[in-house]
Amino acid sequence: MKTWQDKDSSLYMGLPFMEIEGEYIPFPCVAEVKLDGEFQYVIKKHGKLYLANKPEHGRIRTDMPALGSIDIPDDSVLLGELVWGAGSNFYDFMRHKLEPDLNLAIFGCLRYDGEDIWQTHNYIDTRKLLEEQTFWNSNVAIAPRMVCRSQDELDRYFQKVVSQGFEGIVIKDPLAKYTNGVTGRWAKRKYTADSDLVIIGFQSGSKKAKTLSIWVGHMVDGKIEPLTHVGGGFGVNTVTKESMLKILEGMVTGKTGDDYHVEPRIVVTVKHYGAIRNADGSVSSLRHPQFKCIRLDKTAEQIDTIV
Numbered sequence: 652m653k654t655w656q657d658k659d660s661s662l663y664m665g666l667p668f669m670e671i672e673g674e675y676i677p678f679p680c681v682a683e684v685k686l687d688g689e690f691q692y693v694i695k696k697h698g699k700l701y702l703a704n705k706p707e708h709g710r711i712r713t714d715m716p717a718l719g720s721i722d723i724p725d726d727s728v729l730l731g732e733l734v735w736g737a738g739s740n741f742y743d744f745m746r747h748k749l750e751p752d753l754n755l756a757i758f759g760c761l762r763y764d765g766e767d768i769w770q771t772h773n774y775i776d777t778r779k780l781l782e783e784q785t786f787w788n789s790n791v792a793i794a795p796r797m798v799c800r801s802q803d804e805l806d807r808y809f810q811k812v813v814s815q816g817f818e819g820i821v822i823k824d825p826l827a828k829y830t831n832g833v834t835g836r837w838a839k840r841k842y843t844a845d846s847d848l849v850i851i852g853f854q855s856g857s858k859k860a861k862t863l864s865i866w867v868g869h870m871v872d873g874k875i876e877p878l879t880h881v882g883g884g885f886g887v888n889t890v891t892k893e894s895m896l897k898i899l900e901g902m903v904t905g906k907t908g909d910d911y912h913v914e915p916r917i918v919v920t921v922k923h924y925g926a927i928r929n930a931d932g933s934v935s936s937l938r939h940p941q942f943k944c945i946r947l948d949k950t951a952e953q954i955d956t957i958v
Contacts, residue, residue, distance in 0.1 A: 652751040658709030662694050662701055666728060666761060667769060667831030673822060673838020681774060682808050682820045683796040685839060686738030686756050687938075689748065693721060693729035693755070702733065702755075717755045717790040723763070729781075730759030730829075732794070739816040740927050742936070757781060758794035758821075759829060769829040777829070798825075813842040816928035818938060842925040845943060849875060849951045850917045852910045853899050860893040865942065866910055867921060869934075870956045875915055878934070878957065884922065884941030918949040926957050934958070 694701045700721060702712040723729065734754050735744040747753065760777050761769040768777065781793055799805040809820055819841035827836035852866035864882035868875040885892045902913040923937040934957050 652715050653713045655711055656709050657711055658706060660711060662696060662703050663706045666692060667829065669830050670833045671837045671839050672833050674835040676822045676824060676838055679798050679800045681796050681823045681825050682799050682805055683758060683794045684812050684817050685819045685821050686732040686734050687741035687818050688732045688734035688738055688744045691731045691733045693731050695723050695725055695727045698725055715751050720788055720791055721786045726765040728762040729757050730761060731755045731757045755791045756794045773828050774823050774825045809840055813925055818924060845920050845922050846955045846957060847918055847946055847949055848878060848921050849915045849954045850913060850919060851875065851877060851915050852912045854880060854909050855896060860896045863892040863896050870954050875951065879936040879940055881921055881940045881942050884943060890945060915951045918946040918951060918954055920944050920946055
């Protein structure tokens with residue numbers, strides 16, 4: 652996969668980028684699955700296809716296998732998300748983002764055959780244009796969506812999406828056009844939860860506090876099972892990385908690789924955005940976990956099970 656950096660590339664000229672900060676969403680609305688990868692412009696210019704992420708990063712790619720199947724007129728720009736697999740796990744994407752075998756989920760179109768349709772087409776018209784394309788295959792797919800006619804339908808679809816391991820949904824006004832800058836007619840809805848977990852170890856380069864991440868476990872069939880590392884959130888509720896490291900250093904029972912093992916006694920609340928799942932549906936980790944506080948009122952036997 653050929654990649655280069657060019658924040659000032661002419662490929663970005665005239666392309667809008669929407670900041671999703673929704674406030675009012677009318678019903679019926681459209682709920683699209685929020686895929687966890689990297690935003691992309693899919694650009695065809697002078698007969699050649701490019702993938703370009705946000706202009707602030709300026710990463711431009713060519714020669715990806717998925718690009719070879721996108722047959723659109725010259726001077727066209729699609730909107731998509733570059734993902735690994737089904738697009739439910741950003742950590743998998745980060746591990747594989749330099750490989751060519753990535754997938755594309757297309758959710759919009761800015762320009763088609765030289766016409767800036769983002770200024771003239773609403774969501775319904777744009778979606779119809781996308782559905783008429785013939786390049787859809789196992790590597791290039793249109794973003795999954797559902798039309799929701801009530802808050803109840805929206806809530807149920809959101810729960811279904813989250814249960815499948817995705818981060819959440821993007822809610823769209825069907826009559827809204829794509830807007831450059833902040834819009835009040837698209838909104839993100841992410842799953843958030845607080846879970847009580849027990850510290851089973853930690854990582855810290857040469858035991859330096861600034862690099863500390865705690866290793867937490869949850870309860871599975873009566874046993875504590877490793878879950879994820881948590882490195883963010885410290886210092887908000889007075890518990891700093893320095894104070895946490897001093898506590899954990901006196902509890903070390905062994906070491907495996909970069910992980911120090913500790914006695915599973917300290918229960919902490921971790922804020923997160925849902926479970927990351929294996930292919931079989933089992934829980935492998937948490938999405939964007941953040942330390943919240945220590946629970947002095949709970950024991951390791953009372954920690955949560957992430958399902």
